[in-house]
Amino acid sequence: MKIAIDAMGGDNAPEAIVEGTILAAKAFPDLQFVLVGDREKIEPFVGDQKRIEILHTTEKIEGTDAPVQAVRRKKQASMVLAVQEVREKRCAAAVSAGNTGALMASGLFGVGRIKGIDRPALAPTLPTIHENKGFLFLDVGANAETKPENMLQYALMGSIYAEKVLHRPNPRIGLLNIGEEPGKGNELTKKAYQLLKEAPLNFVGNVESRELLHGPADVIVADGFSGNLVLKSVEGTAMSVMQLLKETLGGSLYTKVLTGLMYGKLKSIKTRMDYSAYGGALLFGLSAPVIKVHGAAKSEAVFAAIKQAKILVEEDVVGTIEATLHDKDHAWLISKA
Numbered sequence: 001m002k003i004a005i006d007a008m009g010g011d012n013a014p015e016a017i018v019e020g021t022i023l024a025a026k027a028f029p030d031l032q033f034v035l036v037g038d039r040e041k042i043e044p045f046v047g048d049q050k051r052i053e054i055l056h057t058t059e060k061i062e063g064t065d066a067p068v069q070a071v072r073r074k075k076q077a078s079m080v081l082a083v084q085e086v087r088e089k090r091c092a093a094a095v096s097a098g099n100t101g102a103l104m105a106s107g108l109f110g111v112g113r114i115k116g117i118d119r120p121a122l123a124p125t126l127p128t129i130h131e132n133k134g135f136l137f138l139d140v141g142a143n144a145e146t147k148p149e150n151m152l153q154y155a156l157m158g159s160i161y162a163e164k165v166l167h168r169p170n171p172r173i174g175l176l177n178i179g180e181e182p183g184k185g186n187e188l189t190k191k192a193y194q195l196l197k198e199a200p201l202n203f204v205g206n207v208e209s210r211e212l213l214h215g216p217a218d219v220i221v222a223d224g225f226s227g228n229l230v231l232k233s234v235e236g237t238a239m240s241v242m243q244l245l246k247e248t249l250g251g252s253l254y255t256k257v258l259t260g261l262m263y264g265k266l267k268s269i270k271t272r273m274d275y276s277a278y279g280g281a282l283l284f285g286l287s288a289p290v291i292k293v294h295g296a297a298k299s300e301a302v303f304a305a306i307k308q309a310k311i312l313v314e315e316d317v318v319g320t321i322e323a324t325l326h327d328k329d330h331a332w333l334i335s336k337a
Helices: 015-027 039-046 067-073 078-087 100-110 148-164 187-198 209-214 224-249 253-261 263-272 299-314 317-325 332-336
Strands: 002-006 032-037 052-056 093-096 121-123 135-138 172-176 202-207 219-221 281-284 290-292
Touching (some): 002 015, 015 032, 015 039, 015 052, 015 299, 032 078, 039 052, 067 100, 078 093, 078 100, 100 281, 100 290, 121 148, 135 148, 135 224, 148 172, 148 187, 148 219, 148 281, 172 224, 187 202, 202 209, 209 224, 224 253, 299 317
Parallel strands (some): 002 093, 032 052, 135 219, 172 202, 172 219
Antiparallel strands (some): 121 281, 281 290
């Protein structure tokens, strides 16, 4: 299996990207890698790795670039070429920490959508207070405008992923809403609730945002606008709490000693709530695995995303989603969209 990696995307590229790839090369001797980017900047970090090749290009898409225009203008950008490797069947999956919108556009223009999927979704796996019990959250920003029928398809794709990759039999599906009662929400969430209730899924009802990290469901479905707001609120709160802890526990000799005594427990909490351990955000609905790593990702997060890509290919998650959409029990989902 060969995986294409955008070596120039993200805040810590190319060093963190290459280091994460080397970690994966050591952990998975059956994998090969194509690092796409500036050879001169990449080679010093690669060393003598035999299963890592470099596809040279000096062009890249910046975080400030307008996504669609950048993909159309910068046809030799590292991100675009990484997705092209998948489109042309030289690689099985693509990974990038670059511009999210541009990666979605690259995926749509490059590998295309699964037949029957109206709009792809961006789906990270987020941690909960329960160890090794993260939940899939989609959509978190691929689509600012969403229809109830799109959310129904998100739920089906998420259910398949939770079963195949997260190993959750009969995964629980929840709908992000402002209250738990069935009648809560706006017209969008009310219609989505009804569709999910009627679908052949293990739908557990509405979930409020304050309950997310308690793990009320294996898959949480949201419209892209609300999902993005919640995701960034969770990230911002986590960063603020960590900053507050550092300031509080590092303030005096007493707190420093106390921190030293509690180091193991504090590290355990940090590890448990580290979203990067679950990999990147999958672009659900594309006809091949394309994974978005957080822009500030370090080597460990890149490694986790590559591991995620490996599982997606081995389990043929994309093929399973497509086959499920067209079987006799689920084909009606396509017509609804």
